[in-house]
Amino acid sequence: MPVSAQTSPRPRPAWVKQGIVMAGNWEPLTFIRRRGGQSQLDEANWALERSEAAARKLKAQGVNLVVTNFYKGFGLKTEASDIDATRRFVEYAHRHGLRVGGYIGASMMYESFFDEEPAAEDWKQVDERGGPVFYHPSQPYRYMACRNNPGYHAFLEKLMRMGVEDLKLDLIHFDQMESWPEPDTCRCRFCRAQFLDFLRAKYTSDERVARFGFDRVDRMTPPAFGPFVASGAAELVNPLMQDWVEFRAASYAKRYAEYDAFLARLNPEVALEGNPNLDPSLNKAVRNAVDAGRLLEHGDIVWSEEPQQASWTSDGRLISKIRSFKLARIMGKSLFVYTGGRYGAASPDSPPHLRLAEAMAFNDNNLGMVGDVTPDGVDLTPQARAYIDFFNSHQSELAGTNSLADVAVLHSYPAVEFNPSKALVDTVLFEQSLIQAHIPFHIILERHLQDLSRYKVLVLAGQDALSDANVERIRRFVADGGGLVLAGNVATMTEWRVRRGKSAFDALQGRVSRIPAIVPSVEPPPARLNYRFENRCWQTPRNHSELIAAVRSAAPGPMPVQVDAPPSVALELVDQPATGRRLLHLVNYDFRHPLANVPVAIAGSGAVRITIESPDEPGKQTLAVTAHNNELSFRIPRLSTYALVTITR
Numbered sequence: 001m002p003v004s005a006q007t008s009p010r011p012r013p014a015w016v017k018q019g020i021v022m023a024g025n026w027e028p029l030t031f032i033r034r035r036g037g038q039s040q041l042d043e044a045n046w047a048l049e050r051s052e053a054a055a056r057k058l059k060a061q062g063v064n065l066v067v068t069n070f071y072k073g074f075g076l077k078t079e080a081s082d083i084d085a086t087r088r089f090v091e092y093a094h095r096h097g098l099r100v101g102g103y104i105g106a107s108m109m110y111e112s113f114f115d116e117e118p119a120a121e122d123w124k125q126v127d128e129r130g131g132p133v134f135y136h137p138s139q140p141y142r143y144m145a146c147r148n149n150p151g152y153h154a155f156l157e158k159l160m161r162m163g164v165e166d167l168k169l170d171l172i173h174f175d176q177m178e179s180w181p182e183p184d185t186c187r188c189r190f191c192r193a194q195f196l197d198f199l200r201a202k203y204t205s206d207e208r209v210a211r212f213g214f215d216r217v218d219r220m221t222p223p224a225f226g227p228f229v230a231s232g233a234a235e236l237v238n239p240l241m242q243d244w245v246e247f248r249a250a251s252y253a254k255r256y257a258e259y260d261a262f263l264a265r266l267n268p269e270v271a272l273e274g275n276p277n278l279d280p281s282l283n284k285a286v287r288n289a290v291d292a293g294r295l296l297e298h299g300d301i302v303w304s305e306e307p308q309q310a311s312w313t314s315d316g317r318l319i320s321k322i323r324s325f326k327l328a329r330i331m332g333k334s335l336f337v338y339t340g341g342r343y344g345a346a347s348p349d350s351p352p353h354l355r356l357a358e359a360m361a362f363n364d365n366n367l368g369m370v371g372d373v374t375p376d377g378v379d380l381t382p383q384a385r386a387y388i389d390f391f392n393s394h395q396s397e398l399a400g401t402n403s404l405a406d407v408a409v410l411h412s413y414p415a416v417e418f419n420p421s422k423a424l425v426d427t428v429l430f431e432q433s434l435i436q437a438h439i440p441f442h443i444i445l446e447r448h449l450q451d452l453s454r455y456k457v458l459v460l461a462g463q464d465a466l467s468d469a470n471v472e473r474i475r476r477f478v479a480d481g482g483g484l485v486l487a488g489n490v491a492t493m494t495e496w497r498v499r500r501g502k503s504a505f506d507a508l509q510g511r512v513s514r515i516p517a518i519v520p521s522v523e524p525p526p527a528r529l530n531y532r533f534e535n536r537c538w539q540t541p542r543n544h545s546e547l548i549a550a551v552r553s554a555a556p557g558p559m560p561v562q563v564d565a566p567p568s569v570a571l572e573l574v575d576q577p578a579t580g581r582r583l584l585h586l587v588n589y590d591f592r593h594p595l596a597n598v599p600v601a602i603a604g605s606g607a608v609r610i611t612i613e614s615p616d617e618p619g620k621q622t623l624a625v626t627a628h629n630n631e632l633s634f635r636i637p638r639l640s641t642y643a644l645v646t647i648t649r
Contacts, residue, residue, distance in 0.1 A: 179289035316539060328364070408442045409442070422489065487515040561600065600645070605631075
């Protein structure tokens, strides 16, 4: 299973784009007992959650997908009764029009599993100290399995075949589609051998000399990260360490691609979903072997369990998962997030209906996990129920849309991953300014530099490392009339982080705006390699106005939409090619303070009909429109939490 092998993307199951409202209950009873700490009611409720009555109630509440237990890691015999319950529930669910996804974990409960599968003792991850990698210190009975091990890979194929052909699942969910941070990454004999294969395939002999000083790789081994991480180092320049990070991310992406291809052979209508815990506030490749540009080539849906719960803070921070939605959507995927039932969903500052509003606006027709399955279905607030009903009744407007934006913000892999305390901080803060200034934008990756024709402005915020090829692509974009914003230290290094001496764009002429630095309003966390840019630091920068002025100056013309609203409001503009409609989603994160008569201007001309609807307000209103100088102006009569504006010609 060489990492460098390629797998062609398959046609995707159509149903994943037709509106998802998901509920979950994926822990088997075996695990609940082994973990401990359960309630006395858990066992009785566990069976009721998997009953036909529960399926009927879920359907009545607007849920159309349940992710439930399939395989946790105890062994197929040990979990047989848990799996039987899922098999029965799939029958009930399908009878009532629900789809079912089955959970597959990546840990091995060796106390039972190794008796069933003796060869599995060789499947565990081995850290750089030579010991096993555990799921969590509190659960030392869970070894993490190595996805690069051929024996474990064959076992996963056995599980997928069982899930599709026996249980009749509609979706396979792979949890832990990521590695733990260094030094707890696998260095088993398969990873070591495949790393050497990776180095041999990636470089020619001359390139290896340029990279390492010599062309021999046979004695190279995965580098030790423990002392380096402990030293507090903030930038990664060691070539072999950089390549090890890339190898790990490429490995996870390759395994995910293989799962995808295998499912397609079994049944192309079965969807693939994984949990890499997508979170653009982290340098995920270094920390967790997740390179979104590689991993999200495959599959249909990904999870984010990030702590950025939708809210508006007293110090003026709009906290959101907008970045994760944008990152998934630019790769053609939608996102599972907790919109109810978990991770502080009962917080008065981040209620379920606000989270649902955010998902409705920024996700690709997917409301995420609206709650945990209970014997009575899902525990929903009245407002959450109204949002789910609105979503399901407006599929003609919400399905088949594309996000529209004239501005693109680049996430350069060698910048964000290998110098996160600079590149990640600058990028997140610039994006925060765009969000709170109501400027639509896309997050793009290096692959998207090959065609920038859809954008008017490209933002490079602290992207200090770019390849010569990508520098040339950006130069051509500017030469063709595109606008470029350079903020902070940009393109002073190659993709290997070899210093150029000056920015590759120093002499660039055209529609270019230069900003010496992005000035944080809150001191960022201390520099380190495994980085998290916490949302406590997400106040707009001190030079916020300068950043927004630079974007507007670089743009050849006005933005596609302008909204005169407080910074607590975020927007998403989309089109629907099948109907020719455009839709504007508006979310007021300061939901306790409704807004009235909000002015909006959208680029366009000619006769149009503009309507507004909201789960917060009864009925549909037609708005008065003024057309002037290729601009359509109107007012939002009321914005409580969420509004959907539809522009029809």
